[in-house]
Amino acid sequence: MGEVYLPILILLALGAAFAAFSVTAPLLIGPRKYNRALLDSYECGIDPTPQPVGGGRFPVKYYLTAMLFIVFDIEIVFLYPFAVAFDQLRLFGLIEMVLFIVTLLVVYGYVWRRGGLEWDY
Amino acid sequence: MNPENYLVLSTVLFSLGAVGVLVRRNAIVVFMCVELMLNACNLAFVTFARMHGTLDGQVIAFFVMVVAAAEVVVGLAIVMTIFRTRRSASVDEANLLKY
Amino acid sequence: MSALLAADLAPFPVPSIEYSAISPLIAIFGAAVLGVLVEALLPRTARRPVQLVLTFGALAVAFGLVIWQRDTRATVLEGAVTIDGPTLFLQGTIIALAFVAALVMAERRVDVAGDDFAPRASALPGSDYERDLTRLGWLQTEVWPLLLFSIGGMVLFPASGDLLTMFIALEVLSLPLYLLTGMARRRRLLSQEASLKYFVLGAFSSALFLYGVALLYGFAGTVSLSGIAEALTDDAQQYGLVLGGTALVAIGLLFKIGASPFHQWTPDVYQGAPTSVTGFMAACTKVAAFGALLKVLFVALGGVRWDWAPMLWVIAVLTMVVGSIVAITQTDMKRMLAYSAVAQAGFVLVGVVAASPDGMAGTLVYLVAYGFASVGAFAVVTLVRDATGEATHLSQWAGLGKRSPLVAGVFALFLLAFAGIPLTSGFIGKFAVFTAGVASGAVALVVIAVVASAIAAFFYIRVILLMFFHDPAPDGPAVVVPSSMTTIAIAVTVAVTIVVGVIPQPLLALISDAGVFVR
Numbered sequence: 001m002g003e004v005y006l007p008i009l010i011l012l013a014l015g016a017a018f019a020a021f022s023v024t025a026p027l028l029i030g031p032r033k034y035n036r037a038l039l040d041s042y043e044c045g046i047d048p049t050p051q052p053v054g055g056g057r058f059p060v061k062y063y064l065t066a067m068l069f070i071v072f073d074i075e076i077v078f079l080y081p082f083a084v085a086f087d088q089l090r091l092f093g094l095i096e097m098v099l100f101i102v103t104l105l106v107v108y109g110y111v112w113r114r115g116g117l118e119w120d121y
Numbered sequence: 122m123n124p125e126n127y128l129v130l131s132t133v134l135f136s137l138g139a140v141g142v143l144v145r146r147n148a149i150v151v152f153m154c155v156e157l158m159l160n161a162c163n164l165a166f167v168t169f170a171r172m173h174g175t176l177d178g179q180v181i182a183f184f185v186m187v188v189a190a191a192e193v194v195v196g197l198a199i200v201m202t203i204f205r206t207r208r209s210a211s212v213d214e215a216n217l218l219k220y
Numbered sequence: 221m222s223a224l225l226a227a228d229l230a231p232f233p234v235p236s237i238e239y240s241a242i243s244p245l246i247a248i249f250g251a252a253v254l255g256v257l258v259e260a261l262l263p264r265t266a267r268r269p270v271q272l273v274l275t276f277g278a279l280a281v282a283f284g285l286v287i288w289q290r291d292t293r294a295t296v297l298e299g300a301v302t303i304d305g306p307t308l309f310l311q312g313t314i315i316a317l318a319f320v321a322a323l324v325m326a327e328r329r330v331d332v333a334g335d336d337f338a339p340r341a342s343a344l345p346g347s348d349y350e351r352d353l354t355r356l357g358w359l360q361t362e363v364w365p366l367l368l369f370s371i372g373g374m375v376l377f378p379a380s381g382d383l384l385t386m387f388i389a390l391e392v393l394s395l396p397l398y399l400l401t402g403m404a405r406r407r408r409l410l411s412q413e414a415s416l417k418y419f420v421l422g423a424f425s426s427a428l429f430l431y432g433v434a435l436l437y438g439f440a441g442t443v444s445l446s447g448i449a450e451a452l453t454d455d456a457q458q459y460g461l462v463l464g465g466t467a468l469v470a471i472g473l474l475f476k477i478g479a480s481p482f483h484q485w486t487p488d489v490y491q492g493a494p495t496s497v498t499g500f501m502a503a504c505t506k507v508a509a510f511g512a513l514l515k516v517l518f519v520a521l522g523g524v525r526w527d528w529a530p531m532l533w534v535i536a537v538l539t540m541v542v543g544s545i546v547a548i549t550q551t552d553m554k555r556m557l558a559y560s561a562v563a564q565a566g567f568v569l570v571g572v573v574a575a576s577p578d579g580m581a582g583t584l585v586y587l588v589a590y591g592f593a594s595v596g597a598f599a600v601v602t603l604v605r606d607a608t609g610e611a612t613h614l615s616q617w618a619g620l621g622k623r624s625p626l627v628a629g630v631f632a633l634f635l636l637a638f639a640g641i642p643l644t645s646g647f648i649g650k651f652a653v654f655t656a657g658v659a660s661g662a663v664a665l666v667v668i669a670v671v672a673s674a675i676a677a678f679f680y681i682r683v684i685l686l687m688f689f690h691d692p693a694p695d696g697p698a699v700v701v702p703s704s705m706t707t708i709a710i711a712v713t714v715a716v717t718i719v720v721g722v723i724p725q726p727l728l729a730l731i732s733d734a735g736v737f738v739r
Contacts, residue, residue, distance in 0.1 A: 063201065067194045074190040077183045092234050106253050110260040128438075135431055142424050151420055158427035165434035173441035181384050181443065185430065188391045192423055195395045199402055199419050203412050206345055 061119065068111060075104055127168040135161035148200045152193070159189045238296040241289060241303045244282040244311060245379075248372040251278030255365030264358070271364035272326055278368060279319045282375070286312045293738050295381055299444045302381040302519075305734030309584060310378045310511040314504050317591045318371045321500035323709040324599045325367065330700040331609070336494040336602065337363050337403045338411075345408035360403060366396035367500070374504050378511025382444040383433040383469070383520075386512055390429065390476070393508060394422050397501060404494040406609030414492020421475070421485045429472025435465030436520075445520035452523035466521055466528055473516065476509035479569060480539040483562045487550075490558035495610060498554065499598030502561050503591035510568060510587055514580060517572065519737050525575055532573045533665055539566030540672035548679045553601055553612040556679065557594070560638055563676050564590050570669050571653035574660040581731045582652030588727065589637065589645035589720055596713030597634040599706055603627060604697050611697030617683065619692025624699040628687045630714055635684055637717045639677040645720035648727075 078100065086093050111117060134157055141154030163182045170178025239246065251274045258270050286308055295302045328335050337360045339353035373393025380386035402415025437443050439461035440451035452462065475482040490498045521528060543563025550556040568590070571583035604611050604620065604627070611617070621628035637646035650673065657666040720727055 063197060067197055070190045071194055074187050077186060081180075081183070089234055103253055106257050106260070110256050113260040131434075135427075138427070139424070142420070148416065148420070152423075155420075155423045155427055158424075159430065162427065162430040162434050165431065166437060169434065169438040169441075172438070175441055177442060178437060181433075181437070184384060184388060188388065191395060192391065195398055196419050196423065199398060199412070199415050202342060202402065203416055206409060206412060 064116065065119075068116060072104065072108065075100075124168050124172050127164060131161045131164040131168065134158075134164065148203070152196050152200070155196075156189060156193065159185055159192075235298050236296075238294065241292055241294055241296040242301060243289070244285040244315070245372060245376055247278050247282040247285060248315075248368055248375060251275065252365045252368035252372060255368060259362055259365065267361040268359055271361050275322055275364045275368060276319065279315055279322065279371070283312060283315045283319070286315060295446075295738065297381070299381045299446075300385045301376070301379050302445075302738055303379060304736075304738040306514070306580065306584065306737055307379045307511070309731060309734045310507060310587075311375050313584075313588055313591065314371065314374050314507050314511075317503045317507065317595060318367075318374070318500065320592070320709045320712050321496065321503060321595050322367060323705045324499055324595070324602065325363065325494075325496040327496065327602065327702055327706045329703040330602055330605065330706065331405060333405060334359055336405060336496045338405050338408060341399075341403045345412075363400060363403060366400055370394075370396040370400070371504065374508035377508040378515055380512065380515065381446075382442075383436065383448075383516075384443050386516070387426070387430055387433060390426055390472070390512075393505065394426065394476075397497075397505070398422060400497045401489055401493040401501075403497075404492065407492070410492045411494070412492075414489045417492075418485055418489045425472050425475035425482065428468050428475075432465045432468025432470075432472060435461045435468065439465060445515065448520040449523060452521070462521075462524055463527060466524060467531070469516060470513070470528065470531070473509055473513045474535060476505060477513065477565050477569075478506070478562050479535050479565050480542040480562060481535075483539065483542070483565075486562055487555045487558040490561070491552060491554045491612075495554065495598050495602045498558075499595045502557075502594045502598065506561070506565065506568075507587045507591055510572070510583060514572060514583065515737055518575075518580070529573055529575055532569060533662065536566050536569035536573055536665060537668050539563070539569060540669055541566075541675075544672045544675040544679075547676065548682075550679075551614050553614055553617065554598075556614065556683070557597060557601070560676065560680070561594065563672065564594075564638065566672065567650060567653060567669060570657045570662070570665055573662055573665060574653070574656040576656060576660050577736055578656040578659055579653070580736065581728075582649070582654075582656040584731050584734070585652040585724075585727065586649030589649035589717070592713045592716040592720075593634045593637040593644075593646060596710055596717065597631065597638075599710050599713070600627060600631045600634070602706065603700050603702060605700050606695075606697040614683070614686065616693070616697050618686050618690040619696065620699070621688035623692050623696070627699045630710060632684045632687065633714060633717060635680040637721070639680040640673055641677075643718075643721045645717045645724075648720055648724040652728075 079097070082089070082093060082097055086097075089096075138154040138157035138161060141157065142151050145151050145154060163185050166178040166181045166185070168178075170176060255271055255274050258267055258274065262270060289303065290308055292303045292308070293305065325336060333339075333354050334357060339350060339356075339358040339360065341360055341362075343350040343353060370393050373389045373391070373396075376389040377386065377393060380389055398415055398419040401418050402412045404411035433443060436448055439458050440448045442448065442451070471482060475485075478486040490502065493501065517525075517528060540563055543559050543561075543566055547556050547559035547563060550559060564586075568583055568586045571579045571586060573579070574582070601612065602610060604617065606616070621632075633644065637644035640646040640650035654666050654669060657663075657669070
């Protein structure tokens with residue numbers, strides 16, 4: 001009976017391990033630069049009280065980054081249904097999903113090479 | 122709860138969005154109204170899926186979400202270029218093309 | 221363990237994908253994705269040649285694949301796509317028209333600064349940065365993948381077997397067009413404004429379409445076209461859902477067609493967009509959208525024909541009359557052609573209202589005739605230029621026939637085809653839809669259509685008179701000699717316009733072989 005819960009425990013352990021790894025790895029290998037923006041709330045470079053830069057408007061690059069995030073993020077909705085049925089779809093499902101993700105990777109490559117991910121562009 | 126109430130809600134949201142597109146002047150707000158219309162469609166799809174006991178409507182909602190995201194990106198790109206040219210996001214001030 | 225989680229779900233069959241039936245789509249979309257990769261990886265100067273090879277190669281391959289599939293009559297991809305005679309005919313037409321229109325888009329010689337597109341769409345119009353880019357000869361080569369994505373959406377549009385696929389195809393064809401509209405090299409502000417208008421109205425109409433799909437889904441419990449047709453034969457309890465859904469879906473499609481009263485975007489967008497893109501839009505979007513309209517109305521909603529036919533009757537009359545009359549008052553060549561496109565859409569609708577196999581065949585003939593003539597007409601518009609770009613004011617075209625009889629003669633041929641003069645393809649198209657209209661009993665509609673054609677002929681002939689019987693202005697525009705690209709495009713469109721007009725039998729035979737939509 002107990003072994004039914006084993007995968008859940010494993011998942012929990014994996015999650016905890018990933019969280020611990022994500023916190024410790026930057027401490028070990030990341031650059032140690034601290035400035036005001038980094039130490040701010042949310043680390044996003046804006047003061048926590050609404051104070052748009054330059055009096056009234058947010059720089060357009062926030063929109064750009066947000067848009068890119070949405071586009072790549074929303075594709076996840078297709079991965080969830082796939083994850084539920086992947087063992088029944090077998091190789092077919094895997095190939096189709098790989099094709100789907102490769103297409104997304106092409107777009108990602110385009111955005112990357114054209115400087116869409118550079119903050120100071 | 123009667124699922125038909127959700128249909129009423131979806132109709133109301135859709136109409137609000139449609140009216141918004143027609144009367145609001147700021148391109149960004151017009152945009153949000155279009156998104157409201159699409160999400161009203163989603164609500165209708167999911168409600169009908171529940172009423173019919175089929176999954177189709179829920180699947181369609183996924184696709185609509187992706188399309189809506191793509192549409193936002195294209196639309197914001199257009200609004201951004203226009204804004205940079207004219208320093209304004211009002212659809213009324215885009216008035217070079219006339220009869 | 222996984223069995224335990226999946227136990228409460230029904231067994232999930234592996235879907236089947238008939239790759240051969242959708243091979244034209246795969247060729248076009250595959251090339252489009254490769255085109256994005258080219259943009260990402262290749263150096264700037266290498267991009268244009270590679271993109272051109274990809275674009276024209278993919279279109280040629282796709283056309284070949286459509287011909288290879290000519291005998292396919294099947295419902296594939298679990299019902300998402302249906303391939304049949306009319307669908308294949310429409311797909312072939314769209315691909316051929318797109319090929320010719322792309323030749324005009326690839327032209328680099330008529331504009332001294334480069335091609336028809338801004339050196340960089342994101343550069344501020346009139347800025348030093350933009351001037352520098354123009355001087356360096358930068359080109360926005362992203363137009364080619366965008367074009368391919370749009371063509372892919374158009375090829376999928378009439379092949380859709382369910383309304384979800386149709387919605388996705390609608391968006392895939394529209395979104396790149398919104399962007400292409402805003403990319404004109406000359407008159408940047410006008411172009412960007414057209415892009416915004418097209419986008420706002422396009423997004424609005426596709427939302428209406430989607431709500432219509434939701435209502436039809438609520439009625440039938442499925443979005444597949446054949447499923448809706450079946451549900452219509454079963455019960456008529458929730459008739460309100462059917463009527464509302466039909467109206468909203470039809471509005472979404474009529475918007476793309478540019479039928480009145482949903483035509484408001486047409487003149488602005490046709491005028492603002494780069495002229496080569498206008499030619500592409502005017503021809504291909506219309507063919508694809510009419511294909512989708514025919515499919516929805518005949519396959520899914522044939523059971524409520526007596527409800528939608530009167531509605532379409534009114535819209536057809538309105539479209540013909542508004543298009544023809546407003547076109548007379550226009551002073552800009554591109555706007556005049558835009559209103560002429562509206563009027564032409566009305567004439568095609570006569571074939572749809574006829575709601576018979578003959579009507580459908582007539583619609584297809586008309587679409588071929590109109591499509592090629594309109595790509596050709598807009599290609600000619602790109603050639604008449606002065607120092608600031610294209611000379612689109614009607615007065616600037618005065619006396620063009622004396623200065624450049626060949627170009628003016630070709631343009632006159634396209635105008636005569638639009639007007640439906642015998643021995644041009646336009647006559648065959650008009651004849652086919654009008655006879656189908658009379659045969660189905662819509663005599664009043666055909667009478668109105670004939671009157672509208674006469675009004676339309678007035679302004680077409682007026683332009684011809686202007687070109688040949690007026691003296692040219694001393695500082696008038698010059699006709700630029702294009703490279704072989706535009707020359708080939710114009711030659712092909714002229715040939716189709718004349719050949720279909722003189723010996724229409726092969727085309728008519730092809731269409732009658734195509735038969736009707738499968739369920």
